[in-house]
Amino acid sequence: MTATAARPTASTVASRASFAGLLRSEWTKLRSVRSTGWSLGLLALLYPSFTALLVGLTIAAWDDTAASDRELIVGDPTTVILGSGFLISQPAICVLGVMVIASEYSTGMIRASLLAKPRRLSMLAAKGMVLSLVVLAVSLVAAFVSFFIGAAMLSERVEASLGDPGALRAVVGTGLYLAMLSLFSLAIGAIVRRTAAGITGVIMFVLVLAPLVQLLPGKFGEYAHAYLPTEAGILIGQATQQEGSLLTPWQGFGVFGLWTAALLALAAFLLNRRDA
Amino acid sequence: MIEAKNLTKRYGDKVAVRDLSFTVGPGRVTGFLGPNGAGKSTTMRLLLGLDHPDRGTATIDGKRYRELTTPLATVGALLEAKAVHPGRTAYNHLLCLAQSQGIGKKRVSEVLDLVGLREVAHKRTGGFSLGMGQRLGLAAALLGDPAVLVLDEPVNGLDPEGILWVRTFMRQLAAEGRTVFVSSHLMNEMAVTAEHLIIIGRGSLIADCPTQEFIERGKKQTVLVRSPNAEELAEAITRAGGTVTRNDDNELSVEEMDATRIGEIASAGGHVLHEVVPQRGTLEEAFMALTRESVEYAGTGATQDADAPKSGGEAR
Numbered sequence: 001m002t003a004t005a006a007r008p009t010a011s012t013v014a015s016r017a018s019f020a021g022l023l024r025s026e027w028t029k030l031r032s033v034r035s036t037g038w039s040l041g042l043l044a045l046l047y048p049s050f051t052a053l054l055v056g057l058t059i060a061a062w063d064d065t066a067a068s069d070r071e072l073i074v075g076d077p078t079t080v081i082l083g084s085g086f087l088i089s090q091p092a093i094c095v096l097g098v099m100v101i102a103s104e105y106s107t108g109m110i111r112a113s114l115l116a117k118p119r120r121l122s123m124l125a126a127k128g129m130v131l132s133l134v135v136l137a138v139s140l141v142a143a144f145v146s147f148f149i150g151a152a153m154l155s156e157r158v159e160a161s162l163g164d165p166g167a168l169r170a171v172v173g174t175g176l177y178l179a180m181l182s183l184f185s186l187a188i189g190a191i192v193r194r195t196a197a198g199i200t201g202v203i204m205f206v207l208v209l210a211p212l213v214q215l216l217p218g219k220f221g222e223y224a225h226a227y228l229p230t231e232a233g234i235l236i237g238q239a240t241q242q243e244g245s246l247l248t249p250w251q252g253f254g255v256f257g258l259w260t261a262a263l264l265a266l267a268a269f270l271l272n273r274r275d276a
Numbered sequence: 277m278i279e280a281k282n283l284t285k286r287y288g289d290k291v292a293v294r295d296l297s298f299t300v301g302p303g304r305v306t307g308f309l310g311p312n313g314a315g316k317s318t319t320m321r322l323l324l325g326l327d328h329p330d331r332g333t334a335t336i337d338g339k340r341y342r343e344l345t346t347p348l349a350t351v352g353a354l355l356e357a358k359a360v361h362p363g364r365t366a367y368n369h370l371l372c373l374a375q376s377q378g379i380g381k382k383r384v385s386e387v388l389d390l391v392g393l394r395e396v397a398h399k400r401t402g403g404f405s406l407g408m409g410q411r412l413g414l415a416a417a418l419l420g421d422p423a424v425l426v427l428d429e430p431v432n433g434l435d436p437e438g439i440l441w442v443r444t445f446m447r448q449l450a451a452e453g454r455t456v457f458v459s460s461h462l463m464n465e466m467a468v469t470a471e472h473l474i475i476i477g478r479g480s481l482i483a484d485c486p487t488q489e490f491i492e493r494g495k496k497q498t499v500l501v502r503s504p505n506a507e508e509l510a511e512a513i514t515r516a517g518g519t520v521t522r523n524d525d526n527e528l529s530v531e532e533m534d535a536t537r538i539g540e541i542a543s544a545g546g547h548v549l550h551e552v553v554p555q556r557g558t559l560e561e562a563f564m565a566l567t568r569e570s571v572e573y574a575g576t577g578a579t580q581d582a583d584a585p586k587s588g589g590e591a592r
Contacts, residue, residue, distance in 0.1 A: 011349040011350070011420050011421040011422055011423065013349060013379055013383050013421040014378070014379070014380070015346040015348065015349040015377040015378050016346065016378035017345040017346045017377065018378060021375055021376055021378045022375075022376055025372045025373070025375040025376035026372075028368055028371050028372040028375055029361075029364075029372045032364045032365065032369075032372070033361060033363045033364055035363070103361065104361070107358070107359075107362060108360065109359060109360060109361045109364075110359075111326060111355055112359040112360065112369075112416060113376075114326060115324060115326070115347060115348070115353050115359075116347065116348055116376040116377060117347075117376050118325045118341050118342040118344065118347055119342065273328075275321070275326065276326045
């Protein structure tokens with residue numbers, strides 16, 4: 001304790017507010033917890049593995065496959081390849097998206113985050129940007145690797161290449177879909193603020209409820225199903241459209257984008273309004 | 277400089293803070309006292325922009341917390357509840373906070389050294405003891421070298437050595453000219469740490485004064501007098517304006533008169549004095565006396581007399 005110490009009116013540590021700094025901060029948060037590695041590692045591992053497994057089974061059962069089914073595969077090999085490992089890997093992204101925000105609430109970290117960045121919307125924006133870019137990068141790698149593995153395995157029956165109509169868009173689109181799904185999950189996580197409830201909710205919706213809607217009878221069921229976020233969004237990951245599809249791939253992705261934007265807007269509104 | 281003006285906060289139909297106004301000045305440790313449930317943490321959360329007040333404003337150097345662009349360089353805060361992800365290392369926890377304000381990595385290492393956590397910097401915080409967690413919280417509070425510190429129960433869970441460390445540290449920060457605002461429900465801890473006290477009970481202000489003044493206000497100064505001429509002496513003191521209680525044949529308790537005056541009266545009357553002992557009130561007693569009516573969660577067996585439990589509120 002020194003009586004001569006100067007009375008500080010300002011901090012002696014250099015500091016500067018910038019969005020780039022916030023992005024760095026969120027990147028540090030993302031890379032420094034184990035759940036990120038697990039989720040993205042599972043995606044990178046499961047997607048190509050299941051593609052190999054399911055395409056392998058398809059080849060093995062080729063002689064017993066009905067002619068009409070063979071026709072479907074020959075007609076759109078890209079969708080068959082990308083679709084095989086897809087269902088199993090997308091829950092990893094749902095979990096990651098919810099965890100990124102909900103775990104801050106469950107651990108109390110959110111208080112430290114908001115003390116550092118009381119302008120809460122910038123914090124959410126930086127979080128969303130870092131999350132979606134990282135998911136996009138990993139998903140693109142996983143989708144391309146899966147495609148090449150699947151194409152190589154299918155080559156004795158049918159040629160699949162990135163040059164096929166819609167093939168490249170579908171591979172890239174799979175990455176885009178998963179990146180959007182991470183934002184969709186982030187929004188749900190921010191609204192619910194509980195990891196277990198958020199994860200269960202998103203996965204139940206994506207894997208069970210949304211696909212079930214197509215069982216609803218008549219035009220209503222058809223339309224309702226077509227405009228559901230994930231059901232519309234996944235169109236961009238399919239090389240060719242099904243006959244009578246209500247939306248084009250990019251329209252479908254746009255619908256998914258609008259849903260996500262609406263949920264993020266609600267999440268932002270609640271984040272600003274609620275006590276942390 | 278911290279300024280709260282007419283702060284009011286409700287949770288449902290329960291009023292946590294009621295029309296609370298006070299200022300906290302620089303260069304000294306200001307204790308924020310109150311029994312458990314008095315609204316201390318809520319007030320701090322309002323100051324720090326975590327919760328929104330229903331009415332009133334809280335400002336730090338004239339600005340609301342939300343208006344601060346690099347808040348960690350202005351205000352350092354330690355919250356009572358843990359605010360770390362247990363899976364993250366201490367270093368990465370501080371790094372992500374520093375990066376959000378453009379504070380360099382060097383400063384992260386500096387504060388880790390400052391609180392003595394260098395050895396465990398790369399360990400996940402989930403395995404930290406309560407004391408290490410408090411040190412990490414203090415490190416986070418000091419990251420931006422702020423002029424204002426808001427600390428919620430910083431000695432909670434610390435061992436005696438840790439308590440001494442925090443106490444010395446807070447005084448040193450105040451001596452450097454910083455504003456140090458620290459909450460506690462432990463009166464005696466504040467008696468040795470804080471120079472100024474802000475005391476609340478049930479969300480309302482009870483006292484805002486120097487620690488010494490509070491002790492005296494809370495308990496009237498009593499002087500214990502022992503004399504073989506107790507009866508005559510009692511009459512003399514009463515005539516001079518003191519209030520006397522006879523304890524036994526040789527002993528008196530005198531109020532509203534100090535020991536010096538009693539000595540003079542005894543001398544003037546030729547009374548023999550064996551003992552004249554001023555009974556100094558402790559902060560604990562003063563606090564108990566002042567907040568007795570406003571204790572939120574009293575034990576069911578609590579008595580209303582002076583033998584009531586010595587702690588301000590039940591430890592959790």
